[in-house]
Amino acid sequence: MALERQTVRSWAASSMESTPSMGDSIGDAVTTYIGEAEATQRRVLSAGDVTQDERGLRELVQNGAYRSAINLTARLLTIYGQGLGRAGHPSKHSPHSLQLWFTRIALLVKAKEFQVAQAEAEPFGQLDKPDLFYQFYPEMYGGRPGSIASFSFRLLLAELPMHCGKPKESLTKLFSILATVKQMIRNLKDGVCEDGNPMEISDSDRSDSIRLWTGRETRIMWTGRETRIMHSIVNCALSLKDYVLAMDMLGQLCERDGAPRHMLLSALGRLHLQLGDISGAEVCFNEASEVRGTPPDLRELVDRGLLAMAQSQFSEAYTFFQQASHLEPSNVMILNNMGVCLLYGGQLKEAIAVLESAINQNPVHGLQESLLLNLCTLYDMESSKGRRKKFALLRQLSKYQADAPTAILEKLYG
Amino acid sequence: MEPEEHLVSLKVMRLTRPTLTSPLPVTSDSKDLPGNLLNEILQKDPTSVPGTETLAIGQCLLLPQSPVNIYLGETFSSYICVYSETQQTVSNVGVKIDLQTTSQRLALAVNPPTPSLGPDETVNVVIHHEVKEVGTHILVCEVTYQTPSCVPMSFRKFFKIQVLKPLDVKTKFYNAESDDVYLEAQVQNITSGPICLEKVALDASNLFNVSSLNVTPSGRSIFGKTTLLQPQATCQFLYCLTPDRKLSSDLKSLSGATNIGKLDIVWRSNLGEKGRLQTCQLQRMGPDYGDIRLSVIELPNFVVLEKPFTFKCKLANNSERTIDLVLFLEDREGMTWCGISGKKLEPLTPRTSQELEFKAIPLLPGLRLVSGIKLLDTFLKRTYPYEELGQVFVIVNDTDNVAKSM
Numbered sequence: 066m067a068l069e070r071q072t073v074r075s076w077a078a079s080s081m082e083s084t085p086s087m088g089d090s091i092g093d094a095v096t097t098y099i100g101e102a103e104a105t106q107r108r109v110l111s112a113g114d115v116t117q118d119e120r121g122l123r124e125l126v127q128n129g130a131y132r133s134a135i136n137l138t139a140r141l142l143t144i145y146g147q148g149l150g151r152a153g154h155p156s157k158h159s160p161h162s163l164q165l166w167f168t169r170i171a172l173l174v175k176a177k178e179f180q181v182a183q184a185e186a187e188p189f190g191q192l193d194k195p196d197l198f199y200q201f202y203p204e205m206y207g208g209r210p211g212s213i214a215s216f217s218f219r220l221l222l223a224e225l226p227m228h229c230g231k232p233k234e235s236l237t238k239l240f241s242i243l244a245t246v247k248q249m250i251r252n253l254k255d256g257v258c259e260d261g262n263p264m265e266i267s268d269s270d271r272s273d274s275i276r277l278w279t280g281r282e283t284r285i286m287w288t289g290r291e292t293r294i295m296h297s298i299v300n301c302a303l304s305l306k307d308y309v310l311a312m313d314m315l316g317q318l319c320e321r322d323g324a325p326r327h328m329l330l331s332a333l334g335r336l337h338l339q340l341g342d343i344s345g346a347e348v349c350f351n352e353a354s355e356v357r358g359t360p361p362d363l364r365e366l367v368d369r370g371l372l373a374m375a376q377s378q379f380s381e382a383y384t385f386f387q388q389a390s391h392l393e394p395s396n397v398m399i400l401n402n403m404g405v406c407l408l409y410g411g412q413l414k415e416a417i418a419v420l421e422s423a424i425n426q427n428p429v430h431g432l433q434e435s436l437l438l439n440l441c442t443l444y445d446m447e448s449s450k451g452r453r454k455k456f457a458l459l460r461q462l463s464k465y466q467a468d469a470p471t472a473i474l475e476k477l478y479g
Numbered sequence: 480m481e482p483e484e485h486l487v488s489l490k491v492m493r494l495t496r497p498t499l500t501s502p503l504p505v506t507s508d509s510k511d512l513p514g515n516l517l518n519e520i521l522q523k524d525p526t527s528v529p530g531t532e533t534l535a536i537g538q539c540l541l542l543p544q545s546p547v548n549i550y551l552g553e554t555f556s557s558y559i560c561v562y563s564e565t566q567q568t569v570s571n572v573g574v575k576i577d578l579q580t581t582s583q584r585l586a587l588a589v590n591p592p593t594p595s596l597g598p599d600e601t602v603n604v605v606i607h608h609e610v611k612e613v614g615t616h617i618l619v620c621e622v623t624y625q626t627p628s629c630v631p632m633s634f635r636k637f638f639k640i641q642v643l644k645p646l647d648v649k650t651k652f653y654n655a656e657s658d659d660v661y662l663e664a665q666v667q668n669i670t671s672g673p674i675c676l677e678k679v680a681l682d683a684s685n686l687f688n689v690s691s692l693n694v695t696p697s698g699r700s701i702f703g704k705t706t707l708l709q710p711q712a713t714c715q716f717l718y719c720l721t722p723d724r725k726l727s728s729d730l731k732s733l734s735g736a737t738n739i740g741k742l743d744i745v746w747r748s749n750l751g752e753k754g755r756l757q758t759c760q761l762q763r764m765g766p767d768y769g770d771i772r773l774s775v776i777e778l779p780n781f782v783v784l785e786k787p788f789t790f791k792c793k794l795a796n797n798s799e800r801t802i803d804l805v806l807f808l809e810d811r812e813g814m815t816w817c818g819i820s821g822k823k824l825e826p827l828t829p830r831t832s833q834e835l836e837f838k839a840i841p842l843l844p845g846l847r848l849v850s851g852i853k854l855l856d857t858f859l860k861r862t863y864p865y866e867e868l869g870q871v872f873v874i875v876n877d878t879d880n881v882a883k884s885m
Contacts, residue, residue: 119512122512122513123513123514123516126513126516126517126520127516129520161512164511164512165512167507167511167512168511168512168513171505171507171513171517174503174505175503175505175517175520177503215507215508215510215511216508217506217507217508217511218511221505228503293506293533296504296531296533296534297504297533299534299535299536300504300533300534300535303535303536304535306672306673306709308673308705308707309707312705325530325531328528328530328531329531331528331531332528332531332534332536335499335536335537335538336536337705338499338750338751339498339499339536339749339750340673340675340705340707340748341674341675341677341746341747341748341749341750341751341752342675342677342704342705342707342747343677343747343751344677345704345705364529367538368538371499371538371540371750374497374540374750374751375496375750375751376751377751377753396525397525397526398525398526398538398539401526401539401540402538402539402540405497405540405542406540408494408542408558409494409605410605411558411603411604411605412603413558413560413601413603414601430523430525431525433524433525433526434500434502434526435500435526435539435540435541436525438541438542438544439540439541439542442492442542442544443542445490445492446490446492446558446560447490447560447562447601448488448562448564448599448601449488449562449564
């Protein structure tokens with residue numbers, strides 16, 4: 066155990082050593098490609114602009130300043146003796162320090178810095194090292210059993226390999242978590258604790274009804290988590306292009322009590338479209354609208370539009386999206402899809418106009434990854450002025466967004 | 480391409496299928512440090528699907544971001560855009576698109592010239608072409624125009640496209656005793672991604688009636704709802720071809736009927752990208768029936784040990800003369816004949832047939848061959864031995880129940 070503790074110390078302190086603090090990537094791009102003057106106009110929250118605590122961290126995340134938030138986690142972890150330049154110093158985990166690590170790695174994923182996330186997550190393994198359990202610190206937690214790491218952290222670490230091109234690794238981890246959660250739910254159904262131990266009931270809630278209530282609440286929570294893991298397995302199957310597994314999981318999700326069946330059937334329909342089974346997709350969409358039973362809503366119109374798209378009926382698809390757009394004129398996704406239909410129909414200029422209007426109507430939502438990628442592709446096609454127009458997009462991005470993944474920025478100035 | 484400066488430019492983009500994107504789901508519990516912030520960000524993302532935000536099955540169309548292979552039988556689509564590079568107006572802008580394959584040159588589009596093209600205007604052409612050859616294809620785009628000073632100009636741009644083979648189809652034929660022909664077709668996906676087989680059908684030649692053995696009696700596909708083929712995976716289809724009645728009465732032409740038909744295959748992949756292939760005419764080896772032919776027409780599957788059973792055969796004279804035959808019955812292990820060996824049969828006139836009934840007694844249980852029939856052509860002094868005419872399963876217990884269940 067002593068040896069284990071020693072090794073743990075050294076990794077916890079050194080794991081951030083290799084990650085320098087994150088700069089303002091949009092600002093840097095503006096400086097390099099548009100000019101210093103333009104860059105000074107940019108107003109973005111940095112780690113120093115907020116209170117140096119969780120509240121400040123949340124403020125950064127809320128503003129979409131992921132890189133600044135990542136920098137703040139580094140500062141906060143340093144306070145715990147786990148930050149930069151603390152190699153070799155003793156450090157201990159607490160629920161709070163692990164929450165900081167979770168937030169940091171989640172934000173790295175959000176900022177699409179997958180390799181950094183992977184490197185920093187590696188020492189945590191499967192969160193099964195002894196110093197990640199309360200029992201490791203009897204002097205602090207008085208023999209309380211259980212893992213210090215939260216469920217979300219566990220799930221995040223299991224999903225991580227999938228983002229780094231190793232979906233099979235994720236699949237194994239996700240199924241292992243799923244098995245554990247299923248066992249916990251079974252235990253709760255049997256009236257014992259998640260881990261199979263008898264429930265300890267304090268004097269105040271000895272009455273049976275309260276005991277049942279807490280058991281059911283916990284069970285509902287774990288059932289929700291089970292659903293979330295199954296969603297991750299579907300996502301992982303998709304990145305493996307294992308459509309059979311994805312369909313099977315979605316089928317299981319549909320059968321669950323209280324499942325949003327029409328939403329899942331709609332997702333199953335789009336999955337069929339993705340793999341090319343058009344008639345299968347149609348069956349799912351029809352079933353979804355039967356389950357819902359109301360006149361066509363936005364969901365159905367969009368699905369019909371996608372179906373028409375898959376059948377190469379671009380003008381029909383456009384009409385469906387247009388109808389959907391009447392229901393929700395500010396919906397950026399629908400405008401984007403209309404633009405794509407126009408391009409396939411040979412109307413490049415009109416496609417560009419729709420996408421530009423989507424951005425101008427609502428720059429905060431409109432300056433979105435997929436839309437930017439689409440617009441860049443169209444600009445490249447339209448004229449030799451594509452580069453200038455992309456710089457204009459970069460300017461807007463600088464004005465309205467705190468952060469953007471590097472890949473998007475490269476597309477804008479590349 | 481050419482060193483000289485042009486007043487117009489041309490861009491070409493392959494229109495492969497868009498993909499469905501969605502945001503990366505990163506979530507947390509309300510008890511975690513970020514609280515519901517990450518979940519709210521995900522919900523507010525315009526490309527997430529409300530209600531199923533954590534499923535990465537999106538609804539937002541993303542134009543192709545990386546090159547995609549093109550396969551034989553798919554449709555090659557491209558967007559061709561000609562735009563002005565000058566502040567002046569050029570006139571008579573013509574675009575001609577050809578596709579040069581290894582064997583021929585196809586005209587894909589000839590646009591009537593656009594009378595005038597202003598500074599911010601474009602000429603757009605979308606071409607669709609079903610590729611029917613593998614190997615290198617060259618897309619040749621030729622642009623002609625007149626400068627403001629009425630000088631005719633032109634330039635060409637070339638784009639190389641490599642057309643790959645999508646499927647590997649292997650076929651096997653079985654000529655059954657009953658004159659039916661069974662076709663086994665193995666369709667292998669040799670593309671780089673999964674494909675969905677939308678249709679695999681045998682367009683039989685008019686000599687045969689085809690029945691697909693790939694559906695259950697209720698009409699469902701035996702492969703499930705979706706015939707999905709992962710890369711390198713193979714799917715096997717089975718068809719039964721019954722010769723046309725006219726054909727089966729004439730053994731010579733039945734033996735000569737070697738054209739079976741063509742397999743018609745339609746598949747789809749990414750967001751409905753469609754491909755279609757038809758095999759060349761499939762050929763079977765015609766069976767050689769010889770002068771006389773003895774074939775089983777009725778034979779029980781199960782027989783009871785030491786109880787006589789009967790079966791029927793059809794004896795056909797395939798020659799141009801009347802044949803006199805003597806029938807010999809020889810016992811083989813596990814089976815004994817019940818009848819007279821060395822019996823002279825009725826003379827068989829040319830191109831006729833007659834039915835023969837045989838009776839035998841099984842002596843050993845298990846799967847047994849019906850063997851040991853010999854026919855002697857008394858004129859040619861030629862013997863035709865028939866071994867392994869069929870199989871019966873010999874059971875031991877002699878109860879009514881078993882007999883009924885047969």
